[in-house]
Amino acid sequence: MSYSASHNSDLICGLCPHACRIASGNLGTCRVRENKGGSLSLPLYGKLSALAVDPIEKKPLYHFFPGNAIFSVGFYGCNFHCPFCQNYTISQEIRKNVRTVLPAECVDLALQHKSFGIAYTYSEPLVHFEYVLDTARIAREKGLRNVLVTNGYLNQKPLKELLPYIDAANVDLKSFSDSFYRDELGGSLKPVMRFIETAAESIHLEVTTLVIPGKNDSDDEISSLARFLSSVNRGIPYHLSAYYPTYKYTLQATKAETIFHLAELSSEFLDYVYPGNIPGGSDTRCPACGAELISRRGYYTRVTGLKKGGCSSCGEEIYGMFA
Ligand code: SF4
Structure with a gap:
């Protein structure tokens, strides 16, 4: 596996900004990447949590071949540990006793379903970097498009290696506060901003924020976030999705009026702003x-x-x- 360096008998994983130092026989924070006898391995290579055909709007991507369905694959594990994760049964759990779907088979399945591409989605795909890269290369050779749905917590070097094979991404920008990233998710904001800036140079990009009452829903925060996106490209479609209580969070669901209000604020900076998880305005x-x-x-x-x-x-x- 690429993106690792030795440190005595430990390995430093260079894939994402966590830079996990992994002792022999142990896993990184994502619980996906392992130090196996001094080399970094991906024991979950090809272990998919889900295979489905979804409307592209479900990713959500609203400006990328609208009205089409896309073959979608999911994984196990994540480099964030969000207490409000809407997919925690696959992002925070690991299952190895599932069928392996190798990249060529994954592409064949997409073609059999007459899909125009493959979406790597549901839990964080990029901690399975080698699988996504291998599959995306074959998919591209066969004329398929590749779509990422990601938290954007990836180092610049692997991102630049992957981007030539990617057509579109929806990046989850979970907040515009570094302390929210640090305290709630175990990460940091800046690398996600850099991911967005770099990706926007070469692929179609949309961004989503799950709006959580009292956590990331202030006018100041959402305005600053929208202003940042607009500095990248004011055409980037921005999805403000309503949160519902799940996993460790018991806060009340986001009110529709909050989403509509924040959408109106964001529209000062961005051309396309969409409410999500509530009816209307789409x-x-x-x-x-x-x-x-x-x-x-x-x-x-x-x-x-x-x-x-x-x-x-x-x-x-x-x-x-x-x-
Ligand atoms: S990809 Fe996983 S193992 Fe590597 S640095 Fe990130 S969390 Fe750690």
């Missing part, structure tokens, strides 16, 4: 003339006003990749 409108471009009712999506990647009413170019 249509895409042209930022120049206001015409409807894409209509969404749940996961039923219709492209209504796009022509050659632009608004069919006024010709404004729309951020995204459209069929």
